[in-house]
Amino acid sequence: MTPAELAVAVLAAARAAITERDLDVSALPATTSVERPRNPEHGDYASNIALQLGKKVGLNPRDLAAAVAKNLQETPGIASVEIAGPGFLNIRLAAGAVGELAGLILRAGRQYGRSDTLAKEKINLEFVSANPTGPVHLGHTRWAAVGDALGRILSAAGADVTREHYINDAGVQMNRFGESVMAAAHNQPTPPDGYPGEYVQDVAKAVVAANPGILDLPESEQKDKFLSEGYKAMLKEMQDSLERFGVHFDVWFSEQTLHAGGAVEHALDELRKQGHVFEQDGAVWLRTTDFGDDKDRVLIRSNGEKTYFAADAAYYINKRERGFERCIYMLGADHHGYIGRLKAIAACAGDDPQRNIEVLIGQLVSLLRGGEPVRLSKRAGTLITLDELLDAVGVDAARYSLARSSTDSPLTLDIDVITRQKNDNPVFYVQYVGARISSIARNAADKGFERSEAYDAALLVHEKELDLLKALGDFPGVVATAAELREPHRVARYLEDLAGAYHRFYDNCHVLPKLGDEEFTETHRARLWLNDATRQVIVNGLDLLGVSAPESM
Incomplete structure (x- = not known):
């Protein structure tokens, strides 16, 4: 039960x-x-x-x-x-009712822990949303790990989740990026307010190699070409880095399409229908103070230029018109001011800001090696890139370590700690238990001890067996709570507690007969079921975090 x-x-x-x-x-x-x-x-x-x-x-x-x-x-x-x-x-x-859980878990397999709690929810989950003007860096990486884990957890709770990356590819930063790539191609200094770093030189070399004769074009044509081709190259690099990290987006949404496709004008029309748009001093405004924002927001400046806020409003309305009942924005630590204004957009559009939109803010992450701050990247200049982090620690250590703490607080990772194979390294601690369980299962098979098709659940009565069973029974509730509260770290902390419960079980209850003349009994068979059920929950839990569960270490 x-x-x-x-x-x-x-x-x-x-x-x-x-x-x-x-x-x-x-x-x-x-x-x-x-x-x-x-x-x-x-x-x-x-x-x-x-x-x-x-x-x-x-x-x-x-x-x-x-x-x-x-x-x-x-x-x-x-x-x-x-x-x-x-x-x-x-x-x-009853003892048998507790012990039956091992069989239930193994019969459910990868489905154990999943539910239909959020079965009616169609969710748009937007995270990372980095400017395509540089590589994915450490500032994006925490949300990449947490966002992807949250998407997995929401899906496990039955929600229909679309993972979306908003490409900030409109505005002056793109022109500066294109000019920086062009300057690098001509071996010229980085323009004022441009983008330094070796990665710009790499992009320039790639653009020149893929476009023979580009350096002979008139300057205006060169600018357009370096901008468009540099953008494609940078976006491809970002996508490759995130895929390497195990983060896949269903939608890469270009900000440019909002402007080119008339979405901004459409959004203004929709907001006007709700009665919250007004004109003042030649500009067009949205009266967001009606819904708790600290000031009204300009949509179109007096010179006719559309603001970033207009694009934000158009993007939200676009999401809702694509059928998403709940839009979750995962933003960086410097975006606290966006909470009120985004919720005000939802309210101005006639939606419920307490239901239709959520804004999650993630705090910063820093990196240490040997207790000292890691030096800045040679390639990205002022940043540490995602690829450099993965080269140093690997995907599993990075994802688990970034997802195991609440995003409400800043996070410091020590490379030496999260890569060492000791029990004080949480990801190793959990993965090692999974590998030990697999080793026991292999040893049982080598000795001809079969788990068989059934076991006597009433034999699992030892205190540590019951503690482990109860911990296994908690898993579905942990997943449901993590989904409800948008807190993937609950799954990681649960796995660490489960690993501790397994260690105590293993130390007190012999899964296999001792060396010598001890026979394989029905108690051993029941413990094999419990052993393998624990492995299944560890596999399921790590998968929700995007972390592997190796069978040997």
């Missing part, structure tokens, strides 16, 4: 108790949950449903708890139900 199945049983028992007393069944929640008590002596799981419902239905919570407990004790797999305090239910499962 999983925690989710037990929660369903608790809700059914509560419904029966209320119905029997002819009380208001509409007071029942659509769903409920059970929790593991801090003190194991209080039972396997606890529920406060009687406390939640007592006053609503006009019944003393402890009396309601007694009625729910009576019904719940008739549920197969439940050994006992005790009432504690003002109406808490402490539930103990």
Whole structure:
């Protein structure tokens, strides 16, 4: 019995108790949950449903708890139900009901932990969204890891997720980039406010090699050509770096298309229909202060030039018209001011800013080696590139380390720590447990010990076996909570706790017979099921983070 199945049983028992007393069944929640008590002596799981419902239905919570407990004790797999305090239910499962979870996990395979919690959600998840004027760098990398993990977790919770990268390819920065590439091709100094770094020279060489005769074109044609070809080369490099990192975007959305396709004008028309557009001093404004923004925003300047804010509004409306019910923006630490203005755009468009749009802000990440800050990149000048990070630590260490901490706080990674093969390195700690489990399974096969098609779940009664089973049972709830709260780090921390529970199980319970004359028993077979179920959950959890689960290390 999983925690989710037990929660369903608790809700059914509560419904029966209320119905029997002819009380208001509409007071029942659509769903409920059970929790593991801090003190194991209080039972396997606890529920406060009687406390939640007592006053609503006009019944003393402890009396309601007694009625729910009576019904719940008739549920197969439940050994006992005790009432504690003002109406808490402490539930103990039958030994077989706990042990059956290993079989359930292995039968579910890669589907274990997945749910339909967000089955009706169509989500646009935008992250990274780097300017195509330089390589993907450390400032983008945290959101690349966290954003991709969040996309996987939302999908595991049943959502229809589209991962989108917004290409900031309109504006003066693109002209400066094109001029910088052209200058590098002519071995000239970087223009004022241009882009330095060896990568610009690399782009220039690639453009010249792919376009013979470009240096002989008139200057105006050269500028256009270096801009368009340099842009393509830089965008391709960005895409290749992110794919190497295991981050794939379903949509690369060009800002230029908003302007070229009339999306900005269309957005202005839609906003006018809602009554929040006004003109003042020759400019066109959006009255975002109606919805909590600190000031109204200019859409079109008095000289007729459209602002970045106009593009932001057009982009949001474009997303909604593509059918996305929820638009999640994952922005960098310097974008706090965007929260109010983006939510105001949603409100001005007639949407619910509490539902249709979310803005997540990620804090900065810094890199150390041997406790000292890593020097700046030779190639990118003032930046550390994603490729350089991957060369130093690898994909798994980078992704896990970037995703295992809450994005609310700045993050410092020490290359020496996240690459060493010791238990104080979290990614190694989790991956090593997965590899150890695979090794045990191989040893069992080599010795002719078969897991077989069935096992006696009631044999899994050791304290450490039960602790491990309960930890495995928590996985679906962790995934659902990580999806709901947009916090992938919960999956990483869960895996570390699970690895600890497995170590304690392994140290106290022999999965295979000891060397000598000990025979392979049904207890060993049951432990093999539990062993392999743990491996499956580790595989599933690491996959949600975009991290591999090697079978040997």
